[in-house]
Amino acid sequence: MSDLRTIKITVLRYRPEEEDAPTEQTYEVEFRDDWVVLDALNHIKDHIDGTLSFRWSCRMGVCGSCGMMVNGEPKLTCAAMLRDYYPNEVRVEPLVNFPIVRDLVIDMTDFMDKLKAVKPWIIREEEKPVSEGEYLQTPDQLKDYKQFSQCINCMLCYAACPVYGLEHDFVGPAAIALGHRYNLDSRDEGNQQRQHVIASKEGIWECTYVGECSVVCPKHVDPAEAIQQTKVATTTNRFKSLVMPWGNKK
Amino acid sequence: MNYKEHKSEPFWWGMFSQGGVIAALLIPIHIFLGGIAVHLGLIDAELMSHERLTDLLQNPLVKLYLCVLLIFPLYHAAHRIRFTLAEIGLHSLAKILPVLCYGGALLGTAVVLYILWILL
Numbered sequence: 001m002s003d004l005r006t007i008k009i010t011v012l013r014y015r016p017e018e019e020d021a022p023t024e025q026t027y028e029v030e031f032r033d034d035w036v037v038l039d040a041l042n043h044i045k046d047h048i049d050g051t052l053s054f055r056w057s058c059r060m061g062v063c064g065s066c067g068m069m070v071n072g073e074p075k076l077t078c079a080a081m082l083r084d085y086y087p088n089e090v091r092v093e094p095l096v097n098f099p100i101v102r103d104l105v106i107d108m109t110d111f112m113d114k115l116k117a118v119k120p121w122i123i124r125e126e127e128k129p130v131s132e133g134e135y136l137q138t139p140d141q142l143k144d145y146k147q148f149s150q151c152i153n154c155m156l157c158y159a160a161c162p163v164y165g166l167e168h169d170f171v172g173p174a175a176i177a178l179g180h181r182y183n184l185d186s187r188d189e190g191n192q193q194r195q196h197v198i199a200s201k202e203g204i205w206e207c208t209y210v211g212e213c214s215v216v217c218p219k220h221v222d223p224a225e226a227i228q229q230t231k232v233a234t235t236t237n238r239f240k241s242l243v244m245p246w247g248n249k250k
Numbered sequence: 251m252n253y254k255e256h257k258s259e260p261f262w263w264g265m266f267s268q269g270g271v272i273a274a275l276l277i278p279i280h281i282f283l284g285g286i287a288v289h290l291g292l293i294d295a296e297l298m299s300h301e302r303l304t305d306l307l308q309n310p311l312v313k314l315y316l317c318v319l320l321i322f323p324l325y326h327a328a329h330r331i332r333f334t335l336a337e338i339g340l341h342s343l344a345k346i347l348p349v350l351c352y353g354g355a356l357l358g359t360a361v362v363l364y365i366l367w368i369l370l
Contacts (some may be wrong), residue, residue, distance in 0.1 A: 200253040208333050237259035
């Protein structure tokens with residue numbers, strides 16, 4: 001093939017049974033013009049070094065598994081074209097702000113716990129029987145939350161967030177954006193059940209609106225906007241409840 | 251993790267947010283009028299003379315406007331300074347920082363009220 005070029009890929013390696021601290025390893029990979037960083041990693045695993053560990057699944061920006069640091073930036077490796085880095089070397093590291101399990105695989109337990117805490121599902125005070133049909137929604141009602149529903153839980157926003165880097169208790173961009181997504185859903189009645197998490201000290205108030213979460217988000221969810229909207233709504237409700245304590249607190 | 255809704259934070263954030271709007275929209279106008287326009291001869295210096303401005307201050311509406319102009323940005327600054335200090339490494343002071351920062355803003359509020367409503 002005449003369009004093959006060779007690029008250097010330096011990968012962070014960490015094999016806890018062999019070494020105490022992460023090291024790095026450089027591979028030379030022949031790539032085609034349409035290859036992404038994930039293709040290079042799969043090439044290394046299949047043809048050069050089968051011991052390299054990393055997560056991936058769909059290869060098309062839907063599953064959210066292949067998020068890694070590429071030259072210091074949180075990226076979906078299935079969407080990072082090698083040709084954009086060539087002739088420079090590419091450094092691939094696991095997402096920062098998370099513990100490393102092995103090589104490029106991070107421990108996502110903290111994120112999963114936080115995601116569960118915001119109850120990202122439709123909550124009804126009372127479920128109507130199936131015989132009564134679906135919960136209908138107008139296109140306008142769908143538009144209210146659609147953007148925030150695009151999150152694929154790739155955790156790039158947690159790697160980009162300097163606040164999460166400093167304060168590991170911070171509920172974080174994706175979890176808050178997803179809680180906000182359900183709060184905005186006309187079929188949902190779970191706002192009160194999420195409020196104590198989202199409006200806690202560790203929730204929206206920890207965010208200083210740096211905005212990097214929205215910059216790196218591959219699905220344009222704009223978690224910073226979700227947090228900002230929630231701050232405004234929570235503040236407005238708080239002032240309302242002070243001025244009109246008899247008002248409906250819902 | 252046991253989460254609890256934070257009851258006072260919306261108040262401080264609300265003041266921060268309002269203060270930010272005022273600091274961004276109104277203060278530049280004052281800087282332009284008093285600091286630039288007069289010196290460039292765009293407006294008559296007489297309009298900004300000490301006597302005229304002192305006379306204006308007799309109007310309670312002007313005093314009220316100055317209260318809003320001067321007080322809200324204090325809370326904006328307090329909130330920013332609080333988070334900046336925590337993030338540059340004074341995290342161990344996280345409990346005392348709000349007291350110092352918002353305390354400073356409250357003190358500033360008292361000073362503004364004292365000057366505008368008692369001294370002038």
